[in-house]
Amino acid sequence: MSGRTRGRPMVTFAAAVAGVLALTGIGGYAFAQIAGCAAEDRITLDVAAAPEIVPALAAAVRRFDGHTGTCARARLRPADPAAVSTLLSGRGGGDRPDVWIPDSTLWTAFAKPGDVRPSIANTPVVLATAAPAEPTWNLLLGPAAATAEGRPESAARGPGAQVPDPSRSAAGLAALLMADRLVAGVPDGRAVFTGLVRAIRETSAPTVEQAFATSGAARDGAVVVASEQSVFRHNRTRPGVRAYGAVPREGTLSLDYPFMIVVREGDRVSAAEKLERELRGERTRADLSGHGFGIGTAEPSWTPKADDVQRIAQAYARLSLPTRLLVLFDISGSMGEEVSPGLDRLQATAQVGRIGLHLLADDSEIGVWEFSTDLRGSQDWAERVPIETLGARAGSGTQRQRILDDLGRLKVKESGDTALFESLLAAFREVKLTYKPEMVNTVLVFTDGRNDHPGGPGFDRTLADLRAEYDAAQPVQVILQGFGDDVNVTELTELAEATHGIVQVARTPAESKRLLLEAMSRRVCTPGC
Incomplete structure (x- = not known):
């Protein structure tokens, strides 16, 4: 009671x-x-989201904060997906978010954020143009293929492709993944890919707004890799400079905005799951649609594997490194042998050199030597063009044009022998002495492949010197391309391998070109090849 x-x-x-x-x-x-x-009311979820989706999620977060029975709060903030990926991989500093909504699952190839859940939105990667079109990835690959085939520089430049930096943009990375898929098995496919990387590096990474903000960009026929949603956003904010985005006929990848729970504490995970339910609700779906996003998970024609994403990202990083290259041309008497009607060995290798030059960006540093015997008194090699940046002014033109012009003036020394070993050592030492760590430092030698200079160092001494002087901390790689049937492959292979380089043997001008393009693309694995 x-x-x-x-x-x-x-x-x-x-x-x-x-x-x-x-x-x-x-x-x-x-x-x-x-x-x-x-106690639960003290939870504030840190939600890092791709900047473009934040406006579409703001209302949902407010609803979550005021929801009856929900004691947690969410702090929604824009965050660069590449930066968060670096942070979660352990390579960057800062506080880990509780929830991460990047623009693409591709970033999970570099960082394991925790619980990766299905997408809350999607938008395909498109090619945006200043006029309606039925685009194809060949708008990007065509100019690169022209370079690989040795067509004129004007043809290689193409319609001004602009691709966001693949190291920071999922749309740019998706474009490279599509390119890699399309050139697989294609003749000179690696060279085409290398040419595409050059084009990306030489073009700033603009937004759609930057690309189409001026009449000049539209008039020049710019082709911009972008997301469909970014084209929608551009047209809504700048209706006077309209862009037209369409999925290429070969297909595309989509940005998929997965919901990722990074935090592992039980009460925070529970709060994150409540937030997820709000973001998948009908009102949020309407908000996303109103901002130009597709809803939920897209149905891709194919899904890149994490290993492929890492491989392409690493390839881009390696190929993006500027080159520092000293090229040696053998002008000994045997290089005057005719290899096709009206074309001798030296002329053929000079043509190949021109093609290789088109694959190099303006910030590459290139120089040219020639070698035979007694070219400068008793010296067996001579500098024709000093190493300089290709885009630098040289007289009335640039270093690139200076080299192109010089290659047309190469002449065979009919009485000259092949002082290969002595010239190779001199070139290796020159590049090592002036080594630049931010560049790929290489010596490239075109020769008929056999040292026949009795007055210079022998094979054993040359090999010993290369092995002793090679420094893995400052690697200088030697690439030797022999032309013809007299190449001493055994000797050249040992010399190249002393610097983690390679030997190539060509018997026709076409084969020489193909091998050089392969060598240029080989930087993907240098120096651990």
């Missing part, structure tokens, strides 16, 4: 509190705090 008497005031007090709450409009959330969720 006494127990029932003592219980009545408590029931009365609770009812009174509930009545006050109802009258004041504080409602069930405040009552839940009084009932015991004050």
Whole structure:
């Protein structure tokens, strides 16, 4: 009896509190705090999202914050997906978010964020142009293929392709993945890929707004890799400079905005799951659609594997390194042998050199030597063009044009022998002495492949010197391309391998070109090839 008497005031007090709450409009959330969720109320979820999707999620986060019975809050902030990926991989500093909504699952190839859940939105990667078109990835690959085939520089430049930096943009990375897929098995496919990387590096990584903000960009026929949603956003904010985005006929990848729970503490995971339910609700779907996003998970024609994503990203990083290259041309008498009507060995290798030059960006540093015997007194090699940046001014033109012009003036020394070993050592030492760590430092030698200079160092001494002087901390790689049937492959292979380089043997001009393009693309694995 006494127990029932003592219980009545408590029931009365609770009812009174509930009545006050109802009258004041504080409602069930405040009552839940009084009932015991004050500890949970201290949870503030840190939600890092790709910047372009933040406006579409803002209302959903406000609904989550005010939801009855939800004691957690969410702090939604824009965050560069590449930066968060670096952070979660352990290579960057800063606080890990509780929830991460990047623009693409591709970033999970570099960092394992925790619980990766299905996408909340999607948008395909498209090619945007200044006029309606039925685009194809050949708008990007065509100019690169022209370079690989040795067509004129004007043809190789193409329609001004602009690709966002693949190291920072999922759309740019998706473009490279598509390119890799399309050139697989194609003759000179690696060279085409290398040419595409050059084109990307030489073009700034603009937004759609930057690319189409001027009449000049439209008039020049710019082709911009972008997401469909970014084209939508551009047209809504700048209707006077309209862009047209379409999926290439070969297919594409999509940005898929997965919901990732990074945090592992139980109460925070529970709060993140509640937020996820809000972001998948009908009102959020409507918000996303209103901002130009597709809803949920797209149905891709293919899904890149994590290993492929890493491989392409690493290839881009390696191929993006500027080259520092000293090229040696053998001008000994045997290089005058005709290899096709009206074309001798030296002329053929000079043509190949021109093609290789087109694959190099303007910030590459290139120089040219020739070698035979007694070219400068008793010296068997001579500098024709000093190593300089290709885009640098040289007289009335650039270093690139200076080299192109010089290659047309190479002449065979009919009485000259092949002082290969001595010239190779001199070139290796020159590049090592002037080594630049931010570049790929290489010596490339075109020769008919056999040292026949009795006055210079022999094979054993040359090999010993290369092995002793090679420095893995400052690697200088030697690439030797022999032309013809007299190449001493055994000797040249040992010399190249002393510097982690390669030997190539060509018997026709076409084969020489193909081998050089392979060598240029080989930087993907240098120096661990």
